[in-house]
Amino acid sequence: xxxxxxxxxxxxxNQIAAMAKAIxxxxxxxxxxxLLSVDTCICGDIVNVLPLAxxxxxQHLKELKNAGIIKGSIxxxxxxxxxxxxxxxxxxxxxxxxxINVNNKKTNCC
Amino acid sequence: xxxxxxxxxxxxxNQIAAMAKAIxxxxxxxxxxxLLSVDTCICGDIVNVLPLAxxxxxQHLKELKNAGIIKGSIxxxxxxxxxxxxxxxxxxxxxxxxxINVNNKKTNCC
DNA sequence: TTATTATATTGCAATATTACGATAAATAAT
DNA sequence: ATTATTTATCGTAATATTGCAATATAATAA
Numbered sequence: 001x002x003x004x005x006x007x008x009x010x011x012x013x014n015q016i017a018a019m020a021k022a023i024x025x026x027x028x029x030x031x032x033x034x035l036l037s038v039d040t041c042i043c044g045d046i047v048n049v050l051p052l053a054x055x056x057x058x059q060h061l062k063e064l065k066n067a068g069i070i071k072g073s074i075x076x077x078x079x080x081x082x083x084x085x086x087x088x089x090x091x092x093x094x095x096x097x098x099x100i101n102v103n104n105k106k107t108n109c110c
Numbered sequence: 111x112x113x114x115x116x117x118x119x120x121x122x123x124n125q126i127a128a129m130a131k132a133i134x135x136x137x138x139x140x141x142x143x144x145l146l147s148v149d150t151c152i153c154g155d156i157v158n159v160l161p162l163a164x165x166x167x168x169q170h171l172k173e174l175k176n177a178g179i180i181k182g183s184i185x186x187x188x189x190x191x192x193x194x195x196x197x198x199x200x201x202x203x204x205x206x207x208x209x210i211n212v213n214n215k216k217t218n219c220c
Numbered sequence: 221t222t223a224t225t226a227t228a229t230t231g232c233a234a235t236a237t238t239a240c241g242a243t244a245a246a247t248a249a250t
Numbered sequence: 251a252t253t254a255t256t257t258a259t260c261g262t263a264a265t266a267t268t269g270c271a272a273t274a275t276a277a278t279a280a
Contacts, residue, residue: 008161009136024131026119051118092205
């Protein structure tokens with residue numbers, strides 16, 4: 001097979017999974033951290049920051065964009081990428097919810 | 111190529127990426143939600159809950175375990191899986207940190 | 221128009237993931 | 251010891267991901 005059986009799962013589960021998957025690569029974690037560190041969103045130099053070739057970086061950016069983690073707007077010749085607060089908030093809420101429930105559990109068998 | 115260049119990134123970035131990647135599949139999100147929903151950690155029936163064959167579920171559990179998201183302990187014939195609060199807390203802290211910084215940003219270009 | 225700059229796309233090779241049938245391993249019950 | 255029960259592993263096919271060189275596209279500058 002090889003393809004995920006996404007149709008058997010809820011939209012919410014697929015959304016969380018898609019966003020988590022997008023973050024599931026160290027280069028993309030590094031991109032997120034870089035976007036967070038620069039106050040302004042000049043993003044052409046992401047390529048210079050990462051140890052990867054330009055097409056590879058472009059592809060990683062595309063995946064983050066497809067998952068909704070980042071947004072991009074054309075700024076002349078350059079493209080300005082930045083984090084999408086909505087997506088981050090969804091993930092933050094997901095993990096906050098789990099954290100609360102896990103820490104409240106009395107019966108922890110493991 | 112095909113293999114991630116993990117050696118070029120920090121341990122922290124690789125750790126976050128590995129955990130996010132483990133959650134980056136709807137079946138594994140469903141497993142996490144199921145583990146959260148049952149008060150006791152009887153886990154043999156995860157197979158019955160998911161629309162996947164037993165070997166596939168076993169493989170998904172293995173990936174969650176390798177990433178540190180869940181823990182498992184042998185309980186007679188069955189194996190008791192449960193969420194690992196430590197891993198969840200790391201992810202929660204990561205996204206909380208991003209959330210705070212993103213929401214504080216005044217210059218949002220996109 | 222002709223560069224120059226910035227980013228995206230294409231094509232391809234190497235590798236990883238997903239899924240499952242068949243089978244193994246390990247414990248419990250008879 | 252034999253049989254069920256539960257989970258893991260092996261083998262394999264289909265598909266996805268990663269990475270980059272080469273090239274294309276699009277906007278600005280000269």
